[in-house]
Amino acid sequence: MATTTRILPPPSGKGKGGRRLSWLQRLKRGDEIAYLITLVFATSVVLLGALLVLQLWWQSSLARQAFGWHFLVSSAWNPVSDQFGALPFIYGTLVTSGMALLIAVPLGLGAAIFLAELAPRFISDIMTFVTELLAAIPSVIIGLLGIFVLVPILRVYIDPALQGTLGFLPFFKGPIYGLGLFAASVVLAIMIVPFIITVSREILLAVPTEQREAALALGATKWESTWKVVVPYARSGIIGSVFLALARALGETMAVTMVIGNAPLISASLFAPGNTIASVIANEFAEATGTLNLQSLIELGLVLFAVTIVINAFARLLVLATTRKATSHG
Amino acid sequence: MSLRDYRRKFVNAVMLSLTGVCALVTVSVLFFILGYLFVNGWRALNWDFITKLPAPVGEAGGGMANAIVGSAKLLLIAFLSGVPVGLMAGIYLAEFSGKTFGFVVRYVADLLNGVPSIVMGIFIYTLVVLPMHHFSALAGGLALGAMLVPIVLRSTEDFLRAVPGSLREAALALGASRWKAIATVVVPAAARGITTGILLALARVAGETAPLLFTSFQSQYWSPGFNQPISSLPVMIYTYAISPYDNWHRQAWAAGFILLMLVLIANIGARLVLSRRALTARE
Numbered sequence: 001m002a003t004t005t006r007i008l009p010p011p012s013g014k015g016k017g018g019r020r021l022s023w024l025q026r027l028k029r030g031d032e033i034a035y036l037i038t039l040v041f042a043t044s045v046v047l048l049g050a051l052l053v054l055q056l057w058w059q060s061s062l063a064r065q066a067f068g069w070h071f072l073v074s075s076a077w078n079p080v081s082d083q084f085g086a087l088p089f090i091y092g093t094l095v096t097s098g099m100a101l102l103i104a105v106p107l108g109l110g111a112a113i114f115l116a117e118l119a120p121r122f123i124s125d126i127m128t129f130v131t132e133l134l135a136a137i138p139s140v141i142i143g144l145l146g147i148f149v150l151v152p153i154l155r156v157y158i159d160p161a162l163q164g165t166l167g168f169l170p171f172f173k174g175p176i177y178g179l180g181l182f183a184a185s186v187v188l189a190i191m192i193v194p195f196i197i198t199v200s201r202e203i204l205l206a207v208p209t210e211q212r213e214a215a216l217a218l219g220a221t222k223w224e225s226t227w228k229v230v231v232p233y234a235r236s237g238i239i240g241s242v243f244l245a246l247a248r249a250l251g252e253t254m255a256v257t258m259v260i261g262n263a264p265l266i267s268a269s270l271f272a273p274g275n276t277i278a279s280v281i282a283n284e285f286a287e288a289t290g291t292l293n294l295q296s297l298i299e300l301g302l303v304l305f306a307v308t309i310v311i312n313a314f315a316r317l318l319v320l321a322t323t324r325k326a327t328s329h330g
Numbered sequence: 331m332s333l334r335d336y337r338r339k340f341v342n343a344v345m346l347s348l349t350g351v352c353a354l355v356t357v358s359v360l361f362f363i364l365g366y367l368f369v370n371g372w373r374a375l376n377w378d379f380i381t382k383l384p385a386p387v388g389e390a391g392g393g394m395a396n397a398i399v400g401s402a403k404l405l406l407i408a409f410l411s412g413v414p415v416g417l418m419a420g421i422y423l424a425e426f427s428g429k430t431f432g433f434v435v436r437y438v439a440d441l442l443n444g445v446p447s448i449v450m451g452i453f454i455y456t457l458v459v460l461p462m463h464h465f466s467a468l469a470g471g472l473a474l475g476a477m478l479v480p481i482v483l484r485s486t487e488d489f490l491r492a493v494p495g496s497l498r499e500a501a502l503a504l505g506a507s508r509w510k511a512i513a514t515v516v517v518p519a520a521a522r523g524i525t526t527g528i529l530l531a532l533a534r535v536a537g538e539t540a541p542l543l544f545t546s547f548q549s550q551y552w553s554p555g556f557n558q559p560i561s562s563l564p565v566m567i568y569t570y571a572i573s574p575y576d577n578w579h580r581q582a583w584a585a586g587f588i589l590l591m592l593v594l595i596a597n598i599g600a601r602l603v604l605s606r607r608a609l610t611a612r613e
Contacts (some may be wrong), residue, residue, distance in 0.1 A: 034509030035426050041418035042427070042435045045479060048415075049438040052445065052453045059456045110352030118346060119353070127357055129601065134360040136597050138537025140564045141586045144571050145363055148579070193356055221342035251446025253540035254564075258572060278448050278540070285452070286465075286544040301452040305445060312444035 056302040063295035071299060077264040077280075079289050084296035086303060088264040092181065092274035093304075096256065097249040099185030099270065100192060105242055107189070108196030115197065116204035117226050128198060135194035143258035146187045151178040151259055154186070159271055174269035179261035182270040187255045192245040199241035203234045203322055237322025243315030247308045253278040277304045364590075371587020374580040384550050384566075390577055394585055396552050397561035400467070401536065404546060404562055407471020408535055412478030413528055419479075420486025420524075425512050436487075443480040450476055451541030459545060467553060467560040470546025474535040481534065485527030489520040526600045533596035537589060539564035563589045 023032065067074065067084060074085025111131075115124045155178030166172045207230050215225035231238070261273020262283055275283075277300050288294040331339075378393045385392025419439075423432055454473040459465060493516050501511035517524070547559040548569065563585050570582035 029507040030510070031508040034512065038418045038422035038426055041415050042422040042431070044415055045419045045435055045442070045483065046438045048476065048479065049442055051457070052442070052450075055453055055456045056449070059460075107352050107355060110349040111356050114346075114349035114353040118349065127353055130357050130360055133594065133597055134356070134363075136533065136593055137360075137363060138539070138564060138589060138593060140537065140539040140567045140571075141367065141590055142363070144567055144582060144586050145366060147571055149366060190359060193359075197353075197356060221338050223342040223345045224338070227345070247444055251448065253446065253448045254568060258568070278446060281448050281452070282540055282543055285455070286547065298452055298456065301449045305449045308444055308446055308449075309441060312441070316440065 053305075056298060056305060060295050060299035060302050063292060063299045066292060067296075071296070072303070075264075075266060079284075079293045082290065082292050084292065086277070086296075086300055088266050089275050089277045089280050089300060090303070091266050092184075092260070093250055093276040093278070095181055095270070095274070096184045096188055096260070096276055097246060099182070100188035100249050101242065101246060103185065103189035104193045104196055104245065108193045108245075109200060109238065111193075111197045112200035112204060113226060113231070116201045117222075117230065124201075128201060131194045131197050135191075135198070139191065139252060139254040140258075142187060142191055143255035146183065146255055146259040150186060151183055154178050154183055163271075170268040171270045174267070174271055176271050177261060177273060179259055179273055180269075180271050181260065181267075181274045184256045184260040184274070184276070185270070187259055188249045188252055191252060191255060192249050195245045195248060196241050199244060199319065200234075200238050203237035203241065203319070204230060206237075206322070207233050234322060236318045240315045240318030240322065243311050243318065247311040247315065250311070251278055251304060251308050253282050257282045277301075364594075367583070367586055367590055370583040371590075374584035375587060376584075379581065379584050383552070384581075385577075387575065392577075392581070394561070394563065394566055394581065396549065397563050397566045397585065398588070400546070400549075400553060400560040401562040401564075403467055403556070403560065404471045404474055404542070405532060405536055407468060407556065408474035408478055409532065410475070411472055412475030412531075413482055416479045416482025416531075417486055417524070417528075420483045420490065421512065421517070423483070423487040424490035425508075425516065436484075439480040439483045442476075443484070446540075447477060447538050448540035448543075451543060451545055454541065454545050465545060465547035465559040467546050467556045467558065470542045470560065470562065471556070473541040473545045474538060477535050477538065477541065478531050481531040482528055485531070486520075486524050489523030489527060490516060492523070493519045522603060526603050529596055530600045533593050533600075536596075537564055537593055539568050543568075 063071065063084065071084065072086055072090065074083075075087040076083040076085045077088060078084070115127055119127065155176060159176045159178065159182065163172050163176065211229050211233055212225050215229040216222075220228070256276055257279035260275060260279055262275055262279060263273040264275050264280070265272060267274070281297050281300055281304075285294075285297050288297055378391055380393060380398065381395050382391070382393035383396055384394060419435060423435060427435065451473055454469055454476065458469040458472060462469070497515055497519055498511055501515040502508070506514070542562055542565050546562060546565070548561045548565050549559045550561070553560040567582050567585045567589065570578040570585070573579070
């Protein structure tokens with residue numbers, strides 16, 4: 001982020017030296033008008049945020065009254081009998097996001113280390129650009145490839161192979177459809193890897209060169225200096241980038257909806273179809289029957305909102321803390 | 331060299347090449363996606379696709395002309411509703427804001443940026459669709475517009491802050507008032523960056539599907555005005571991809587091809603317009 005020093009005081013008047021203009025004079029010169037106009041727009045951004053929270057809260061009031069905290073731990077989801085519980089969706093969201101992180105974090109961190117520490121600047125910049133393009137691909141297009149390319153490959157090759165070798169674990173038991181929690185996890189991993197790479201790369205690049213030189217001077221190999229000095233130095237920032245990616249994964253909708261199989265089930269097997277909070281909203285919102293059904297879906301949105309906001313805020317703090325630390329040293 | 335040193339060198343070589351493999355895998359995923367979509371999309375693309383309405387189920391042919399126009403209309407509403415707010419609030423943050431309120435605005439913008447797009451859809455649903463009792467292009471456009479606000483705001487602020495303070499001082503020294511300095515010197519100096527930021531933001535929301543599912547919904551026909559359900563490319567890709575018809579699958583590929591081309595052209599173009607200098611100034 002830019003950190004240009006502020007040269008001009010705010011127009012509210014306290015200029016260093018010089019003569020102070022009265023409010024009326026400033027109004028005449030147009031400054032006060034320009035200030036007020038931009039202030040109105042800035043305030044409207046804050047109002048937009050507040051309204052978002054309030055609307056989610058108000059519009060789910062009936063559901064919150066009907067189910068209370070029980071909503072979060074009940075696994076009933078039945079529009080006919082008006083019984084709604086979020087547990088299967090919370091479960092699906094956590095499992096797919098967790099699995100996605102398991103795949104994406106080693107991959108992303110490895111690539112980030114390569115781009116920041118090994119590759120020449122020129123190649124690193126090109127590959128980073130390509131990674132950013134990957135992040136720009138719309139979710140629905142990833143889902144399209146998920147349905148027609150990834151799911152068949154999983155069904156025919158990868159899922160049976162996993163079941164053959166690791167089939168004794170409960171996660172890899174049961175019938176194979178291709179569609180399911182595992183497919184959703186892979187798709188999510190593809191979507192969050194670019195974020196982990198670009199953010200971690202920035203953070204690694206911000207680590208002062210002296211740190212590397214000191215390690216190398218002590219006789220460490222390139223890898224040892226990277227893994228034992230540079231990465232620990234950047235640890236909290238990297239963790240921050242992982243949490244940013246997690247927040248993305250939790251709220252990711254389309255690609256997941258297209259490959260997860262959409263069934264409100266809690267099953268140990270990763271090959272079973274499931275549902276995430278976002279995917280059930282995408283699937284059922286437009287066809288919700290009755291107020292309670294709709295409000296339960298809005299409450300699901302509220303839950304999703306709360307979780308992603310908390311994780312996002314936490315991640316931003318971590319990233320900020322690391323880059324601050326790095327720049328104050330460098 | 332001792333055995334231990336050989337081992338260290340070996341670990342060094344293996345781990346370093348593994349990181350290279352990681353980078354290669356990620357990059358090849360992108361090229362695989364592009365290649366696959368180009369081949370399939372190009373094959374499915376024809377003149378009818380761009381000029382005709384969707385064919386009824388079971389009939390061959392047909393196109394997505396209405397969805398292409400629909401996406402353009404939604405983006406227009408998004409642009410008109412989201413960009414002014416983001417732009418002006420960005421100017422406020424970079425040029426006028428004091429410490430406390432500036433922090434609040436920036437924090438809320440970051441918070442809005444992190445809101446899952448589907449939640450933004452719910453928000454606009456409760457705000458526009460519920461009172462109006464029907465899906466509409468207006469609701470969809472506003473949902474996309476709300477997503478534009480935080481992105482445009484932060485990029486505008488960043489680019490304005492990158493303008494050297496000496497430019498502002500020079501304008502003021504010549505007797506210009508604050509707003510005149512901002513309007514005629516500072517904003518024009520950052521104009522290229524700001525425009526690019528807006529373009530990138532538009533490219534991002536152009537591919538959004540989740541907030542449109544229950545705001546603009548979809549329609550198999552032309553949708554005159556802004557008060558009716560309207561088709562858009564992303565939603566069409568979704569419905570066609572999960573349908574059981576081969577003809578529809580082909581059309582989904584063609585639509586995906588068009589959408590991806592638009593997004594990629596905007597992204598690559600934006601980065602070409604921004605010179606290296608502008609980029610480093612931003613950091």
